[in-house]
Amino acid sequence: MITERFEPKIVAFLCNWCSYRAADLAGTARTSYASNVRIVRVMCSGRVDPAFVLKAFGLGADGVVIAGCHPGECHYLEQNFKTLRRHAMLRHVLRSLGIEKQRIQLVWASAAEGRQLAAAFDRVTEEVRQLGPLRWRANWLEDEAQSAAVERVAEEHAESMEVRP
Amino acid sequence: MSGNGEQKGKLALYWAASCGGCEIAVLGLAERILDVAAAFDVVFWPCVMDFKVHDIEAMPDGSIDVCLFNGSVRTSEQEYMARLMRKKSEVLVAFGSCAHEGCIPGLANLHDRDEIFRTAYLDSPSTVNPDGIVPQPETEIDGVVLRLPIFYDTVKTLDQTVSVDYYLPGCPPEPERIWDAVVAIKEGDLPAPGSVIGVDTTVCHECPRTRNEKTIKEFKRTWQTIPDPETCLLEQGLLCCGIATRAGCGALCPQVGSPCIGCYGPNDGVEDFGARMMTALASVIDAEDPEEIDRIIRDGIPDPIGSFYRFSLPKSLLRRGRVNVAGSEPAPSGAAHG
Numbered sequence: 001m002i003t004e005r006f007e008p009k010i011v012a013f014l015c016n017w018c019s020y021r022a023a024d025l026a027g028t029a030r031t032s033y034a035s036n037v038r039i040v041r042v043m044c045s046g047r048v049d050p051a052f053v054l055k056a057f058g059l060g061a062d063g064v065v066i067a068g069c070h071p072g073e074c075h076y077l078e079q080n081f082k083t084l085r086r087h088a089m090l091r092h093v094l095r096s097l098g099i100e101k102q103r104i105q106l107v108w109a110s111a112a113e114g115r116q117l118a119a120a121f122d123r124v125t126e127e128v129r130q131l132g133p134l135r136w137r138a139n140w141l142e143d144e145a146q147s148a149a150v151e152r153v154a155e156e157h158a159e160s161m162e163v164r165p
Numbered sequence: 166m167s168g169n170g171e172q173k174g175k176l177a178l179y180w181a182a183s184c185g186g187c188e189i190a191v192l193g194l195a196e197r198i199l200d201v202a203a204a205f206d207v208v209f210w211p212c213v214m215d216f217k218v219h220d221i222e223a224m225p226d227g228s229i230d231v232c233l234f235n236g237s238v239r240t241s242e243q244e245y246m247a248r249l250m251r252k253k254s255e256v257l258v259a260f261g262s263c264a265h266e267g268c269i270p271g272l273a274n275l276h277d278r279d280e281i282f283r284t285a286y287l288d289s290p291s292t293v294n295p296d297g298i299v300p301q302p303e304t305e306i307d308g309v310v311l312r313l314p315i316f317y318d319t320v321k322t323l324d325q326t327v328s329v330d331y332y333l334p335g336c337p338p339e340p341e342r343i344w345d346a347v348v349a350i351k352e353g354d355l356p357a358p359g360s361v362i363g364v365d366t367t368v369c370h371e372c373p374r375t376r377n378e379k380t381i382k383e384f385k386r387t388w389q390t391i392p393d394p395e396t397c398l399l400e401q402g403l404l405c406c407g408i409a410t411r412a413g414c415g416a417l418c419p420q421v422g423s424p425c426i427g428c429y430g431p432n433d434g435v436e437d438f439g440a441r442m443m444t445a446l447a448s449v450i451d452a453e454d455p456e457e458i459d460r461i462i463r464d465g466i467p468d469p470i471g472s473f474y475r476f477s478l479p480k481s482l483l484r485r486g487r488v489n490v491a492g493s494e495p496a497p498s499g500a501a502h503g
Contacts, residue, residue: 051440054482071453085447088458093439093469097275098487139488140319149241149302149315150248156312157218 008062008128010037012121013052015045017075018110019067025114033118034125037065044068046079050090053104057094057136063128067107067117080108102127103134174230174351176205177221178260179250180212181236181243182270182320186337187261188212188235193340194347204351205230218246221253229253231350233260233333237267237479238321242314251327256350258362262336264323265361266430266438267479269336274478274485275470277318318488320479332361334411336428336476342413361411365433368407368425372416374398380451384465387423398424399449404465404472409441428476437482439473 014020020041026033042048045068053064066087074080087106094104105124109117180188194201208229209216221229232254238244251257262268273281282299286292304311323329333346346362349355356362369376376397385402392398398405398419405424407416411432418425431438452458466472474481 049440050443051437051482054437054440058482058484081453082448084453084455085450085458085462086443088455088462089443089447089469092462092466093443093473096468096470096486097483136483136487139485142317145302146241146244146315146317150244152312153242153245153314154222157222 006129006133008036008125008133009060010034010063010065010121010125010128011056011061012037012039012065012067013042013045013048014039015047015068015075015080016041016043018069018073019045019107019117021111022067022109022113022117025111026118027114029114031115031118033121036125037121044074044076044079045083046074046076048083048086050086050093053090057099057103057134060134060136062131062134063103063105063124065105065107065121065124067109067120070108070110073110099134100131102131173203174205175208175228176201177209177229177232177250177254178207178212179209179232179234179236179246181234181246181264181323182239183236183261183263184269185212187263190261190335190337190340191233191343194344195340197344201347204347218249221249224253226252227255229255231256231258233258234323235260235264235337237263237270238323238326239270239273239317239319240314241317244321244326247323247326256330257323257327258331258333258346258350259323259329260333261338262334262428262430262476264329265332265334265480266477267320267322268428268476271320271322271477271479272470272475274320276486277488278316282316319485322480325479330358331355334361334363334428334430335413339414361430361433363411363413363429366412367432368410368412368414368416368419368429369397371412371414372397372407372419374419376400379449381446381449381461382451383461392422394422398422402465404446406438406442406473408445409435409438426475430476430480438477439469439481442473 014023023039045066048066056064066083068080068083069075071080071084084106091101091104095101107117107120178191192198207214209221232250234247234250234257238247259265263270286294286299287297300313300316302313302315333342335342342363349362374397375395377400379400381402383402384404387403390401392401392403403424405419406427407419407425409431410425410427411429413429427438431441435441450458450461452461470478478485
């Protein structure tokens, strides 16, 4: 059976000073990486509010990457340690909601590590591809039976009260 | 607030998926309930007075001035009532945490209908149900079809069901805040539509405890420590949600040594209560080694949804836990109980 290969949507938050430059370097060096990755540049990985990640999943992302400078090399001294802790916290919460840890990955990349970042993008894309689509909004899709039941309540009330609706 | 000689307004109070605490909170107005009665004719209040839904159905649209609606929406009948009260009311107020954010009933969003029915009607040790009967939307008995409302997989907030004009937070709202809201409504002194009627500071603002630089090596559960009465509870390692929670309660819990659990919901500008808690706590954990960080979080916050989304799961950005929808891969076993 021929099935179309699942192409995950990956949102990557890259910091301005290291990881975005690494992506830039990957581009200049013509290092190819999975086109599944959509990059959002932020000033620092510490700027990535967990709400951004939750929103990405809620809006249809299958995976999220947060990339920053290596620990100890943050442009803002120690903000990437906060990223490290936020990522651990997010992973803990998402696991409880049934979202696998491979879908939310933290990557360190210095401005010189274009190849490493590209390899990380490929690896994350492949891991998320193996997990399959997330389709978060499908979790609360309403069906027709539900709306039909709501429409019917007025008649049922009238019936039981023996009055006209 | 004397209603004498003035045109009296029409007030409705309704409850959907809720515990009844919001009704009690209204009675917490004590003798001022008489002032409410002087200013408004109560046209619908199933908890307290005998009205029929049909009476409301027969009223012209928009003829109720204010409806205070408490409870979240988890059945088709509740959804019908939410739509009916919306249609008949000029101003619809999501009253209390359930209507506002989903609250405790909303924690059911970690599961789906089948799991809930299985636990409630089949697996619980106190249940005797040899025929394995679970509620059905339709049952035929002696040629007569009996109907039950449809029980939804996902609990919704009131504003995920119909449009809402104002929110009155709290589990339940404090009587003083209810009174403020009643006065504001009666005098037309209301904030912009869509706002929360209340203050825009956090519980920390009302909390008398002393705050210093926070660094946390270990989170403690409430039974593991007797907190010092002067210092910030979070600094003492107790997971206090005051930092993200809207003020209005008077910081009742922290004042008696019990950490804030976030019942007043997020403060203005906070889109996702849990995300704000994660951000804040990650900033104060005093560790830089990934394994140590994981240990502090895993041991100190064994139930992250119960700690960060106790009152707000349906209103949160992700709304619920994952269900196995057609076409998606099932979650790995145990994932829902991380």
